Amino acid sequence: MNTVIQTKGLTKVFKRVEKEDGLKGTLKALFKRVIVEKTALDHFDFQVEQGELLGLIGPNGAGKTTLVKLLCGIIQPSAGEAQVLGFTPGKLKDGFRRSYAVVMGQKSQLWWDLPASDTFLLNKEIYGIPDDIYKQNIAYFSDIFGVRDLLSVPVRNLSLGERMKMELMAALLHNPKILFLDEPTIGLDAIAQKQIRLFLKEVNETKGVTIMLTSHYMEDIKHLCKRTVVINGGKKVYDGNLDALLSSFQEHRIITVSFECECQPQLDLPVEWLEKSPLKSVLMVRRELVKPVIQSLLTHYEVNDIRIEEEDIGGVIERIYTAGKEGIPL
Amino acid sequence: MRKYLEVGKISVKSQITYRFDVLIGCFMPFIRVFLAYFLWRTLFTDKTEMGGMTFPMMLTYYIVCAFIQRLEQSNGLVWEFAGEIREGRFTKYLVKPVSPLGHFVFTSLGKTLYHLVFTVLAVGCVILIFKGQFVGPASAGSLILALLIAFLGLLVMILLNYLTALLAFKFTDITGWHLLNGNVVDFLSGALLPLSLLPDWMQGVMRYFPFYYMQFLPASLYLGLRTQEAFFGLLVMVIWIIVLWGLAEFLYHRFRRLYEEVGA
Incomplete structure (x- = not known):
């Protein structure tokens, strides 16, 4: 096995300006800034092997997105280190950026006023994708998703589910080795969620893309990931098989x-x-x-x-999070 | 290089959605031409020449300045770019093998290219209105020099605006600074009034700054004035472009580390 992601003591502390409410508080903040530190990720160690489909779960503010951002090099660690495909992410070397892709459910890389195919063309040039691979990938992905006739529709006229499919296509055209997904199914209906799940599974199995997925929907994780990392309060509280974890918490x-x-x-x-x-x-x-x-x-x-x-899975997860917070070993 | 041409292309393509807005916007700088017309007509009632210019030359000066000003599109791009930094949408430049500066420059040039079509139309209308008062270029050579310097001026302006946008990494909101910047540039570039009306010592100092060459010198060259300053101008502009380019790259690599990608 080949390790593609490795972190050692990875820590991220955010500084926030805290302001009292009301006009008085605002005026006070103008002259004197109260900086509050918040540890979003706290000495996080883990590693991911090539070809894995890894799930990352945790409540809001647990540090999932921070971890993904650190691994993509979008933000810089406060302490510790990360290695992704042998690169230090924060340096944002071109070779590194060519070898991964990230899709965030809340953020779009598509040009709003233009058809998705225009964004694809732009990515083709930015990543220097050869013509034949480009054509092959467009055909392959649009067939799995059944979106061939939507390629020339302006993005603003697409539904949320259709747009997410286009986002995934745009991200995968350059054959990345690792795909980071942050809430890819957020706000989607059950059918679209299922399609996206099937797609990710297919991409993972046939193209061998390592996928790291964060999601609020347990169904996503349950269907896709053999290995799950539970994170809470910036700390890893569980790393292993999801079924085993669930059954031990099924009270x-x-x-x-x-x-x-x-x-x-x-x-x-x-x-x-x-x-x-x-x-x-x-x-x-x-x-x-x-x-x-x-x-x-x-x-x-x-x-x-x-x-x-x-028992309903939601209740189980709640218990796992509470246990994690209280430091009870899982 | 091909990737940046594609960036420029996509910028042109996404502009086409806003045809109406662009068309209306193209007449904006020419409003100043009408104001100048009435102001200078009064001032010229008992004179035939001021600061070396006749009334038709003065009018032409304002038309040429308005034309150049309209082609400068990076000003509006600052709002977009700074907004992306402030609201955490800047990520798309970080995760792709693309330079944000290259992106900014070519998006801006793409916009300029698209606006050129409409601006030529607007200039045509204005020339028709002031028929007989509009002066053609002094010579083919002076026209080419004017265009070349104006283009370098455009690049300097793009770089300055990129630097302004970068400040959003540090200060989050840069509205005030950007507005102030715009007003100062309007004055220094001669868009408000020809710099030849300013005292000599001031003009002397301004020759070392890029603003002098953005609108004032190209418009003067077009009229066949100050041709002896053209080559010094080219040199000054090239130096400024190199300096600003270096500064932009330096600041970007420092500031991007401050980026926290809010909102997700």
Whole structure:
């Protein structure tokens, strides 16, 4: 395996000017600046191997985007170091910039008033992409996305999902070795999200592009990434398989029971009733209580059907973040 | 080099969306020509010559200045560029193998090229209005020299505006500075009134600064005046371009480290 990204003690401290509210505070800030330091990334160590599809999750302000920006060389580290493809990102050498691409869901590189194909042409010249590779890539990407007839539509007339597909195309035309993605599916509907996911998987598998992805949508990470890094408060709190992490934090099961006849089920075990209607009940119990609860239900009531499900992923993630913040090892 | 030509091309292409605005904007600098017409007609009532210029020459001076001024498009680009720095959209220049200065210069020249079409149209209209009062170029040679120096002046202005935009890295908001800059340049370049009306010692000092050669000297050369200053002017401009270019690169590499890419 070939290590493409490596960080050692990578730290970023932002300085902010803090201002009291109101006119008085504003006037005060004009003469005396109160600078507050905020550590966005705190001694971050990790490495990524070639061809990996790595997920980066964490709550807002955890340091995900800061990490991506540092690895792209957009901002400079306050301490520590990063190596990406053997380059120091902050130096922004042309050779480095030719070998990666970054797509930020909130920011666009497309020319708003022009069709996406004009931006593609510009990138062709900027990256010096040979004609045949350019044509080949345009055909390849527009076929996977099914956007061939949208290439000549001005970007401002595209939908959000279509625009994101164009962003990804623009980023990948020069065959980058690493693709950084910051919230690529933000604001997209389920269909577009799924298409983008499939696309990323395809690009990762067939083109061997190393992908590092941050997302708020657990579905993205769950479907795409074998390895996940959880980051909170600028620190790495977990690095490994997402499924393993999720199952260790799955504390509850959801049990849905339907009854043969109307009844008012009562249990002397600690359960949380989510729904109680005459013929159906939904309850949440701790994992170790699933067996006694079901036994008790079966013995006391005329049960028609039982369904046991995993807890909603959102709650699990919340627990992971809280644990991370409190320094509990995951 | 090819990538910067493509940058210029995309700049022209994206301009085409704003045809109406460009057309209206092209008549803006010529409003000053009308003001100058009425002012100088009054001043010339009992004189035939002032500062070596007749009334038609004076009028032509303002038309040529307005023409040159209209072609200078980097002024508006400063707002765009500084906005990109302030709002964190500058990232697109950092992550691609492209120089922001090259980008700025060629986007600006692309705009100039596009505005040229409309500005020629506007100049044509103005010349028709002042038929008989407009003086043609003194000679082919003086026209070529005037165009060459005006083009170098354009480059200096682009570099100065790029430097102004770079200040946004450090000071975030540069509106006040940029407005002040614009007014000072208007005066120093002779767009407000011909510099030949200023005291000699002032003109002497100004010969070492680029502003003198942006509008005043090209317009004078066009009229066949001050031809002996042309070569010194070329030299001064080339030196200024080299100095400003170096300063721009130096400051960019220092300032980009201050960039924090807000808003994401």
